[in-house]
Each structure stands twice: as structure tokens, then as C-alpha cells.
Amino acid sequence: MGNNVQVPYLSLKDITGQYTKEIHEAVVRVTDSGWYLKGRENESFEASYAKYIGTKYCVGVGNGLDALTLILRAYLELGVMKPGDEVIVPANTYIASILAITENGLKPILIEPNIHTYQIDETLIEERISDRTKAIMIVHLYGKCSFSDEIKNLCKKYHLKLIEDNAQAHGCCYQGRRTGSLGDAAGHSFYPGKNLGALGDGGAVTTDDEILANTIREIANYGSSKKYVFKYQGRNSRLDEIQAAVLNVKLKYLDKDNEDRTRKAHYYIKHLNDLPLVLPEKAGDGDNVFHIFPIRTQKRDDLQKYLKDKGIETLIHYPIAPHKQQAYQEWNKMSFPITEEIHKTELSLPMSPVLTKEQCDFVIEAIKLWHNEGSI
Numbered sequence: 095m096g097n098n099v100q101v102p103y104l105s106l107k108d109i110t111g112q113y114t115k116e117i118h119e120a121v122v123r124v125t126d127s128g129w130y131l132k133g134r135e136n137e138s139f140e141a142s143y144a145k146y147i148g149t150k151y152c153v154g155v156g157n158g159l160d161a162l163t164l165i166l167r168a169y170l171e172l173g174v175m176k177p178g179d180e181v182i183v184p185a186n187t188y189i190a191s192i193l194a195i196t197e198n199g200l201k202p203i204l205i206e207p208n209i210h211t212y213q214i215d216e217t218l219i220e221e222r223i224s225d226r227t228k229a230i231m232i233v234h235l236y237g238k239c240s241f242s243d244e245i246k247n248l249c250k251k252y253h254l255k256l257i258e259d260n261a262q263a264h265g266c267c268y269q270g271r272r273t274g275s276l277g278d279a280a281g282h283s284f285y286p287g288k289n290l291g292a293l294g295d296g297g298a299v300t301t302d303d304e305i306l307a308n309t310i311r312e313i314a315n316y317g318s319s320k321k322y323v324f325k326y327q328g329r330n331s332r333l334d335e336i337q338a339a340v341l342n343v344k345l346k347y348l349d350k351d352n353e354d355r356t357r358k359a360h361y362y363i364k365h366l367n368d369l370p371l372v373l374p375e376k377a378g379d380g381d382n383v384f385h386i387f388p389i390r391t392q393k394r395d396d397l398q399k400y401l402k403d404k405g406i407e408t409l410i411h412y413p414i415a416p417h418k419q420q421a422y423q424e425w426n427k428m429s430f431p432i433t434e435e436i437h438k439t440e441l442s443l444p445m446s447p448v449l450t451k452e453q454c455d456f457v458i459e460a461i462k463l464w465h466n467e468g469s470i
Contacts (some may be wrong), residue, residue: 100405101444101453106286108448110293113343117293120339127335132315135338140298142345143282148275149300151307154333155314158261158283161297162194162231164331165257165279168309169229170198171326174255179228181257184214184240186433187233189416191259194281195231196422203227204417204425206432211375212388213240215432219248229255234263234273236411237289237355237385238374241268241276249277257281260300264290265352267380274300284333284341289355289385290348292337351447352383358449359384365458369465372439386411390439397464398441404460409442 110117124135136154144152155161169175177199183191185204195202203222208215212235219230230249232240241258249256256277260266264282266273274280284296299310309326312319317328356377363373372390374382388411391397398408415437417425443457 098405099407101407101449101456103407103409103442103444104287104446105448106291109291109446112448113347116343117340120343121336124335124339130335131332133335135335135342136333139333139338139342139345142342143298144300146345146348147272147280147300149280150302151300151304153299153307153311153314154338155297155299155310156331156333157295158259158281158285158297159190159193160314160329160331161281161283161299162191162257162259163197164310164314165281165299165301165306166194166198166200166229167313168306169255171309171313172305175200175228178226180224180226181229181231182214182219182222182227183231184233184235185417185430186212186415186436187235187259188261188412189419189421190261190283191231191233192416192422200228201226204428204430204433206430207235207436209432209435211238212236212436213238214245216242216244216248219245223248223252223254227252227254229257231257231259232277233259233261234266236374236388237263237266237383239263239266239268239273239381241273246276255279261285261288262385263383264288265348265380266383269379275302278303279306284337289352289383290341290344293340294337296333296337296341297331298333352380354447355384355445356382358445358454359387361451361454362387362443362458366461369461371461384445387443387445388440389443390436391441392439394439394441397461400464401457401460404456406457406460407444411440411442412437 140152180201180203181195182203186207192202205218234240258277258280260274260280261283263273279301282298284292313326313328314331317324317326415433417428
């Protein structure tokens, strides 16, 4: 789109620019310390983030995919799971949720979402539970809480682990509790575009399970808790000191940023509600932090092109469903009509804490103009 962009989808420069002075100070503090891995900044962030989420433990890791992968790997090492066991997961998730399962030799059981919430349809889960099922992985997709008491009760009934993919929902709540504290363990991504984003890759696991946390920490450190002594065939997945320091700065402002996102999302909803578009529901009690503002229309591609011509940048989350990807070609003939409908019609409007009212109005007026021209 080049210089024609009037409303960027997400300006990471402007988001980071809100806290430039504090971030610069944090980075200089790390560089001056001469200690760049597994130091005080990680200890500080892990403690702060565990307190924020509401768990006893937080383990910083390299990225969000690693966080999920390490949770499952630790359960394998601890004998909670074994290769070939099944993990229930939403069919319309980002592929990382599924990659974490298959990388560990486990079998994903794909479940259709609720067409209205885009979250896993809890009414379809029980019929897919088998003797090999060991966990349900819920994904707080687009920043909306996916947890429910019904899912929790299924986990209790069938003795399943509940794993949260909280990559898109930092600060989201369920009845006053943060997502990331609702299950047995949760994976978090601090990819720069997330609600809590680093200046590069980063991730974390939160849990109340001390044994699980320690096992993850060891596996992520080459399989070692003592230098040159290796209990597991581990890997290298660490949150570096600079990213931890930056995240500690931005964590202080996460609730404010989420409130800004919510206000803008509600503004979109108020002014687009009369159009024949499928809009998200308003947030209730913090159950949506609007990492993404998804709308749906059968003429999604036409609308995206129209907005692009107006200088408005949008994204699609996601253009190809996981079961249609070449990476999982053995699933390509499977049918998940609700998932496919979402992936065919979803369009993400600009959304961020630094999006201005003028920019929101520009987007709204462009969509209304598209409608008035008879496009929908």
C-alpha cells in the first residue's frame, strides 16, 4: 500500500513510542549490566507476570509456540501423556496451537467453533472424548475468553488437563480471574503485535503446578537444571533479558491499553451496527480485550480491496483453515463448514491502543460508503 496508508492496521512504532523513555532506560539498564540471559530482568518479569495473571509460577520462554510445545512435552516427560494421545483443540485456531500438539507426537482432535463467538463449541466436545483423550486446549481467539464452567466440568469428569492458548488475550478475564490462570497451564506469546508485545519474539508459561513449571524450565534449558547435567533431551528456549525488561515496562500499561482497545471496539460496534455485517459482541466484564476486531461479510475480499484503495489497512485472520493447509494435507478432505465459513468471510479492522477517533471515523465512513454504493 506504500504511502497511501492513512489508517495502518497496527503501528508498532506508535505503540512502543508511548513508552519510549521507560523502554530506553530499561534497555540501557540491561546493556550496562553485562548480563543478557537468565538474569534479574527475567526474574522480575516472571514474578510480575505471575502476579498479574494470578498464578504461582511463570516461566519465560522463547516464543508462544514454544510455550505450548513445552507444556505438552513436560506432560509427556512426567507420564501424564504418551505419544499418540489426543488433545482436543478448536478447528479455527491459528496453526501454532496445532503445531505444538503434533510436534509432541500427540493427535489433535479438531472441534468446530461457535459461529457467534468464534470460540470452541463446548457442546461438541464431549462426543469427541475418547480413552486416548488427555487434554482440552482452549484458545482465547481474537482476545475473547474461551473458558466456560462446562469445559471445566468436562475436564473434571474425564480427568483431562485444561491448557489455555493465551497468545491473543493478555489481560482478558472470566468472572474476575485472568485468562492464563483458569486451566492447568497456559501458553503466552509476546510477539510484537500482541496486546502485551515485546520488541521481538518472547513467550511464557503460567501455572500453579510447581513440578510442571520446574520441568518446563529444565526442558527449555537444554534439559538441565544444573550446569552440564542433563535430565532431559531438551531444547533452547529462553526469554532474553532485554525483552523481559521491555515487557516489564509495558505490563504496567496493559490494562489501560486494553481499556483503550475496548472503547474503540465498542465505538466501531455502535457505528457499524446498522449495516449487514457480522460484528463482535460488546465486551462484558473484561471477557474480550479485542486483540483483533473481526467482522464478517460474504464480500470480504471486495471490502478489503475497497478499504485498501481508501488507504485503510486490514488483515484476514486467517485466510486458510488449518485443515486445508499443505502442512496437514492428510486433513485436506475433512469438512469443518463453520470453520471454513469463518475463514472465508472474516476481515480484521484496524485495532490498537493508539488508533485515534479520527481514524476510527475514517474506517467507519469508508465502510458505510461501500455499503451505500450497493456493495452489500
